[in-house]
Amino acid sequence: MGTKLGKIITGEESPSTAEFLFVIDNPIVKKGQYVEVNSSGQKFFGYVSEITKSNRYFERPESVAEYERNGSMNEKFPSDSWEYSVAAVKLLGSFKDGAFIRAFIPPSPGSDVHDAEPEMLKRFLGFEDDGLLLGDIEHHDVKARVSMTRLFQKHVAILAMSGAGKSYLMSVILEELLDRPKEKGRVAVIVVDIHGEYIGFRHDARYGGATKIVDGSEITVPLKKISPSSLQEWLPNLSPVQREVLSDALIGLRIGRRESGDRYYSMKDLAEAIEASDKTDDAKSKKALKRALGSIKALKFITAKEENPKMIADVKPGHLLILDFSTIDDLRKKQILVSLFARKLFKLRKKGKVPPFVLVVEEAHNFAREKAEASEAISKSVIETIAREGRKFGASLCLISQRPVNLSTTALSQCNTHIILRVTNPNDLEHIQMSAEGIDSRIAKSITSLKVGEAILVGEAVNYPTFVKIRKRKSEKRERGKPLHEQAIEFENSQKKKDEGVEAFL
Ligand SMILES: Nc1ncnc2c1ncn2[C@@H]1O[C@H](COP(=O)(O)OP(=O)(O)O)[C@@H](O)[C@H]1O
Ligand SMILES: [Mg+2]
Structure with missing residues (x-):
């Protein structure tokens, strides 16, 4: 007592x-x-x-x-x-x-x-001695050690307004996952890093060895690895006839090339196959289809031959694979790459060819948007699929969002653990309250008064909604791009040089 x-x-x-x-x-x-x-x-x-x-x-x-x-x-x-x-x-x-x-x-x-008593409280809240150490709870000498299985058996949503500490918390979780010894069970972790916020892990003395970064702008995928259904997903506005022409042309290329022994084909070959297709003689329709394909080609990631890099090889237990998308501007390209990669990952997981994994998606509302136009919903279906079916296969999602209202309710409702940091927008708050069981009005009220780095855990991972003060991170924080003050100094220096140049000239 x-x-x-x-x-x-x-x-x-x-x-x-x-x-x-x-x-x-x-x-x-x-x-x-x-x-x-x-x-x-x-x-x-x-x-x-x-x-x-x-x-x-x-x-x-x-x-x-x-x-x-x-x-x-x-x-x-x-x-x-x-x-x-x-x-x-x-x-x-x-x-x-x-x-x-x-x-x-x-x-x-x-x-x-x-x-x-701390020991009782630990049991009561459902913490485990070898769980992931996220921080401290209020008023008691008890560490918030959350069971990895309970947290990632199903899916996790980290929701809060911008600047509340979502990415910081994610870094803490990554550290805990990477620090786990083999005997306790380790998962592979893949992060879709939109702002290049996690690249510090690669440079960190402790975690660098287990971290691999892939620069999103350098990813290339050979056309032969792209299925007709993928292309159709990326071009949702095609007519039924255009879809047929496209898949017929692609399959024709695949079979034809296989027979001739030359396994490679390019977007140009595809355009020619469409031109030659006898599925329709509507020239206009074919032209529109080629134009649509041109917009995919312009994203510059489809090649004839090389797949670069072979990312799946870096999906390893206790390892972190960072897809650094801060170098890609186009949202559609980001969605396409997420869709391609997530599909492959899930398929290989179902066959047991990759270890159980956690796929972390930052800005998840941009990849599984609730009310998206078809052209902006490219990665939504795969995320919803993993959300619905992933748990049976050890395929876990961790969706991070500052716009929960815009996040697919299908995906969100499959997240059995919610980690909520500071939220002040009443719409977001209401949405979170509806989507997570166990948030009563007392907890909802306390969410608005949370400080940066303070979180409330609700759902599967804990027995009872629990306030947690997130611990300090151990890893180095490093971000792509320079901080504002450095950019400002650089600008002024370059201006000064220009002025000096002009003066010297005069
Ligand atoms: N648990 C924490 N402990 C200390 N500082 C934190 C913590 N969480 C967040 N911060 C600070 O707040 C800033 C914003 O956090 P960040 O994780 O980038 O927010 P978000 O991803 O929600 O926009 C970080 O740069 C960090 O300095
Ligand atoms: Mg963030």
Whole structure:
């Protein structure tokens, strides 16, 4: 049992199986603190939901006003010693015969209330000694060590406004995943890094060896590796006839080349095959199809021969593969690459050819948008597919977003753990509340007052919504691009040189 905090008193409708009041005799009691009570042969667990103070001397306005007119109440009476603090506790359950259950009877008035013991609290919240160390919980000496399996068995959403600490938290999670020893089970981690925020891992003394960065602008995919259905996904506005022509031409190339022994073919070959196709004689339609293909060609990642790099080779247990997309401007290209890679990853996972993995998608609302036009929904279907089917195969998603309202509800609803950091926008808050079970109005309210680096964990990974102060990261932080002040200095220096050049010339 932890330190004694007070004694249960009788309230109007308490103690009940939902709540009780206790009069505080220890000043360490804080709102949000977990407490335990031994009563009726079981151990009750709850948290302090509110603290109120009372003082008999100040109950009646007319007498307080009268006494104050002729001096001070506090001088005339021992009023200070009549101040009491009463804590309201919400019961979370009870511990009986080695298991946590709901409370079926209330604890008795007069029972002592104690600070929750760290060991019990750990078990109550569902932390594990070899779990991922995310940070500390409030008011107690308990580390938030979340079971990797419970967190990533299904999928995770990290939601918060911009600047609240999502990417920082993700870095902490990456460190924990990379630090895991083989015996405890290691997953492969792939990060779709939109802003080049994770590249520091490659340069870090501790994690660099296990990290590989792929520059998105250098990725090339041979046309022969691209299926007709992929091309159709990227060109959603094609007519049924155009689709048929396209897939016929592509399949024709594949078979023809295989027979002739030359396995390679280019976008130019495809355009020619379309031209020659007898599936339609509508020249206009063919031309429009070629133009559409031209827009894919312009993204400059389809080649005739080389696949560069062979990313799948870097999907290894305990390793981190960073797809640095900060070098790509075009959203469609990013979506196409995510779609291609995620499909391949999932397919190989189903065949057992790659290890169980966690695919982290930053700015997930851009890759699985709720109300996207077809041309902007390219990677949505694969993300939704993994969201729905991934858990059976150890294919886990970690979706990070500052615009949860725009994130596919199909994908979001499959995220069984939500980690929520600061959110102030009421629309986002409402959306988060609807999409995550277990967020009651108390928790929703506290989300708006979270500080940077403070999070609430809800769902599968914990037994009860838990406040966590995210720990400091161990890895080096390094970002693509220069900080603003360096850019400004560089600009002024270059201006100065120009001026000097002009002066010298004159
Ligand atoms: N747990 C934390 N501890 C210390 N600083 C943090 C923490 N979380 C975030 N920060 C600070 O806040 C800044 C913004 O965090 P970031 O993760 O980039 O936000 P987001 O990805 O949500 O936009 C970071 O540069 C970092 O300095
Ligand atoms: Mg971020």
